[in-house]
Amino acid sequence: MVSPQVTNMVLILGLMQLSKKVPFDNPDVLFGVRCLYIASNVLIFGLYLYVQSVINKKKDLTTLKYVEPAPLGSGEEPKPVTTTVQEYDRTQLRNQFKAQLMGIGMMVVMHLWFKYKNPLLIQSIIPVKSALESNLVKIHVFGKPATGNLARPWKSAQGFLGMTSGEIKTDKASVENAERNYRGGVKED
Incomplete structure (x- = not known):
């Protein structure tokens, strides 16, 4: 199966070529x-x-x-987390809502302030594709079982240049070790 990042890149490049042919000067097309x-x-x-x-x-x-x-470069210790599946899913959904609102805010600035029109077309399709490919939608809408890649907790998305802050560990030994050693941000004198 092709990764979502590859399909997004192909889709973006195709939409960029398509958006060059769209007559945005026509008020009806822009509307x-x-x-x-x-x-x-x-x-x-x-x-x-x-x-x-x-x-x-x-x-x-x-x-x-x-x-x-x-967090990458913070010097902090890994933090043990105990939660429920419901609360974990709510947190992930809240993060997706925030990301969508940030995207809308950036698009509003780009379109209304800087007068860019082409990204409107691209941002009408890519976020829908990403939402449909999200783990929450796969589990709760499409009914896929939460096993394999869909087993919680999910791997964090890669950041800039493929860097991540580390891997989420779920094995019993790692959890117990983190619970024993975590000080909650208290610094020693």
């Missing part, structure tokens, strides 16, 4: 693309609200323990 952008964001928020209702309806209170890696 249509703006409507497409708004409709795609409404669709995403509707999807996320549906996922939220499914999470709340399931009330999966299974305990989930893992070790969250320290």
Whole structure:
């Protein structure tokens, strides 16, 4: 299976070529693309609200323990986390809502302030694709079992230049070690 990053890149390049042929100078075309952008964001928020209702309806209170890696370059110790599947999914969904709002904010600045029109078309499609490919949607909408790559906790997305802050550990020894050694940010004198 092709990775989502590769398909996103191919899709972006194709949409960039398509957007060069779109006559954005025509007010009707520009209005249509703006409507497409708004409709795609409404669709995403509707999807996320549906996922939220499914999470709340399931009330999966299974305990989930893992070790969250320290932020890259912080010098902190890995942090033990004990939560429920329901709360973990809510947190992940909250992060997706925030990411979507940040994308909208950036698009508003780019379009209204800097007068870019081409990204409207691209950002009408890529976020919908990403939302449909998210682990929460796969589990709660498409009904896929939470095993393998969908087993919680999910691997954190790679950051800039493929760097991550570390791997999330779920084995019993790592969790117990982190619980024993974690001081909650208290510094020694």
